[in-house]
Amino acid sequence: MFDTLLLFLAGLVAGGMNALAGGGSFVSLPALISVGVPSVIANATSTFALFPGGVTSSWVYRDGVRDVCGVGVRPIAAVTVAGGIAGSVLLLLTPSTTFDVMLPWLLLIATSMLVLGPRLNISLQSKMRPKTAVVLSMQFVLGVYGGYFGGAVGLMMLAAWSLLGGEDIKSLNPTRMAMVTAANAVAVVVFVLAGAIAWLQCLPMIAGALAGGWVGAHTGRRLPAPIIRGITLVVAASTTVIFFTRAYF
Known part of the structure; x- marks a missing residue:
């Protein structure tokens, strides 16, 4: 009973x-x-459990989905899905x-980009315009990461996107949610076919994630951009520290 409640609350948050x-x-x-699921299976189960909540949030955000850095949503979605398939297969082949x-270093890169992105973008905008090939290549890599682990891929x-396009985080949030959901969609298919889901632990987490995704998406549409950015930076820094501690200490 305690494990079920813990997994529901974890999904909610x-x-x-x-x-x-x-x-x-x-x-x-x-x-x-913490309830005894092995790490690789736990990662696949986490991706599956959070997927319905991502779909819920994407539906709430659907009117805000837009082009990124001058590149249309459809080609960005296509390379994200391709990357998600590659990453999910790679995960199943990777030793725990x-x-x-690997994870702490990937998170450190993400956190650094979030902190430095707006400043770097000011100088880059006057010197270059990102080409479609650059945007799509970067998005494919992000899709691979999303399918492989998914943590902080958003x-x-x-x-x-902030670095390449100079738009504020809040305006990019709906497209971010849609692309994360796209990468996760193909990943969960691979994980189910491979038998990598711990179903007993997954179900209460799905219920919590659905509720949390709905509430979070509606809240996110009302919060000012600086608050969204602040939350993003706190989450990025905290998770980076947690995973460095977990991996090395």
């Missing part, structure tokens, strides 16, 4: 975090591991020890 700023898997994944060591997308 994670779903709300994903809708607001991303990084929800850093609540759901430790919760699954390698998986644990933060990384916001950082990359």
